[in-house]
Amino acid sequence: MLTQEEFAKKARHKLTYLLSRREYSQKELLQKLVSDDIPVDIASDVLAQFSEKNLQSDLRFAESVVNSAYNKGKGPLHIQHKLQANDIEYALVSSQIRDDNFDWFSLALKVRCKRFGNEIPNDWKVLQKQKRFLAQRGFEAAHIEAAFSSLE
Structure with missing residues (x-):
């Protein structure tokens, strides 16, 4: 059995690896850490540290969802559902979605x-x-x- 510090180190490595590839929501990352047998409390603490240091950002994730969906020919309702599935408030990007950059x-x-x-x-x-x-x-x-x- 791993110690708390070893679990935290494992979580930091996993988060660093995942976030180096693309943006993730906090919900997604927490699920991935827990599925890797990292206790929820340790995973939440490490995730909070990453968020405080702006290494993980739900706003950046939401913006990437908007840009990706637009480039794939998906509409604003698709974006809204994807954000809801990740526990992200639509209000974070609603002004971006209504922006003139997206027709x-x-x-x-x-x-x-x-x-x-x-x-x-x-x-x-x-x-x-x-x-x-x-x-x-x-x-x-x-x-x-x-x-x-x-x-x-």
Whole structure:
């Protein structure tokens, strides 16, 4: 059995390794440490130290989620669900999502055209299928409607 200091050292090494690759939320990191048989109290303490030193930041994680989702053609609702799953408040990045750097309307149009082409379908079922596709990618109703009305 490892001592408390050995568990803390193991946790620091694991966090350093993980955070050198990409940003993680505190929830994700805590789960990874606990799954590595590190006691929750020690894992929480080490994670708090990393957070205090700004080596781990939920804000940076949230920003990376926004940028990654946008680049993958996912909408703001997808981002909101991903942040909720990681216990991060949507308010941290809501202003960034509404920023002019992210044009969700043109992204919805681009994603729709890439998948289905430029033609707007005349068949109601096909139209609904395309709208469902955009909704499943996390676009809001206004974005979806704009993706169809801008081609008319």
